[in-house]
Amino acid sequence: MSPRTMLAVAGLAIAVVVSLMAGGHWSSPLQVWHALWSPSPTDVDDLLIRTIRMTRTLVALTVGAGLGVAGGIMQTLTRNPLASPGLLGVNAGALLVVVCLATLGSGLPGWLASGGAFAGAALAALAVWAIAMRPAAPSGPLRLILAGAALSALFHAFSQALLVIDQQGLDAMLFWLAGSVAARPLTQVWPLMLVTLAVLLACWPCLRQWNVLAAGEAVALGAGISVWRLQLISVVCVVLLAGAAVAMAGNIVFIGLIVPHLARRLAGSDHRHWLPLAALLGAALLLVADVMSRTLVPPREVPIGVMTALLGAPVFMALVRRQGGRHG
Template identity: 45%
Template structure:
């Protein structure tokens, strides 16, 4: 077995462990045997099994979905821009989703989480399309630097509009702050089922397109010599990043750090092979979100801290230590 396959297998084992912890740990701890029975021989009269089936399965599914999507989106974004500190948020996805949710809340179009999912997804997608439309004009059209600059500018604009709406609508602010913190609670797996095939297809497409993206990373001249259509592969990758990040944001709100640090750490472990990077980032991103969610459940009983806050806090510390102890991984 190769080193990369071994690391991918280890990450998968960590993810399985994180899933087990997510199903067992919370305000009420449940033993793994009861968790297993809840999944394989459900008894609705058992309160512990009922908690597992009605609450924890949903938040675990959403955590895996959001974490895997963010991990792969970050890996693609960093490879596309050749910047190890690039994040899917560069395309204005979080800002677009946030503004869409705020407008929907203030107009009464989306009062519950189930209604917020498609609204956030559409808002994120429209923001990314606008960024690409701006970055694709003029000289060096579609270049990663132009897209990043367009994303930063659009994010600032959309964020200012979002805050302007919130300033004049306090009731919307109360609802919005629960969404913007990033959380796996108050959600049902049924609400995000349409996002699951989107994420799975996008990850599969990322694996298929990864070899061509690797060629682009060698430089445009080398990529053209290998017969790669640079404009086409950039467009494909941007579409995939948009779908993945939009799905994650719609499902769990804006969760920071995962799309930044997980691919960077994965690259340090397995090197620059993009297909393996996609696999490891998917497993690692899902495991990180679930583990941070578990930590958020137990650090402030009887309440809990949203996963978006714990990923920012724990992930920031880890990333700072990585920056001190290792060189920035070259792309």
């Protein structure tokens, strides 16, 4: 393990401890230790840490890691440094399905919303793939970006039309629109956590091939790699990671965009080094955003999607300026 990776692991561990401490009532590190290793069934702090804070910390860890890796795969697949998982339409597709479900009744169970969001993300990405990608066809990644942008705009338009018609549905959709890792019961999200963990582990055999694909499709074909098959695997990984993230936490922006850039700057261009680091940095960044959302304007909470936008927008503008300077 490289020194930078070790530093990222240490930073993530600190972020986890601070996340377990933070809230309207701050707990001490000693209270966190007591809650984790020798909890009391009657102690309020122990119950708060082990139930509410532990669950939202686990959700933030899983969502951040999944989005960080999904963004890195998407940038490799499209060879576009400004690509993010949203280009496949997963966010827009998930939102459209959840909005449709919300308009069918006054109450939308959490498990149904999560399942619908995951299904919507998968169906949207499948539609983008069917339109854009063909075996042995040139310019597949470019068509993927264009098809994703077009279908995302279409899905958002339908969602907004339904929300304008159904004001009650708009109130129910605030969680998905702003993003949040709070009030997510562990019994509801643990299947999505397992999906994310399984996909992160399954990415490991593809790291060398993604190194070759990053050099271009012609190079990958010359190396004997089935480019279309690798592209399909990449899309499936992005869909599962981003779909699970949206289903757990709603619309979280910028994590999948900026984290891969930070990881490459720290670990170089080898996917075997920077993609695992992207998982660590994504988890840490989302935890930091969640802690800030809880403590910025107490006792209220700022939506975590707003915090990631506030943290990510300056970095995004710096990336755009850097790219412009390189090509200018």
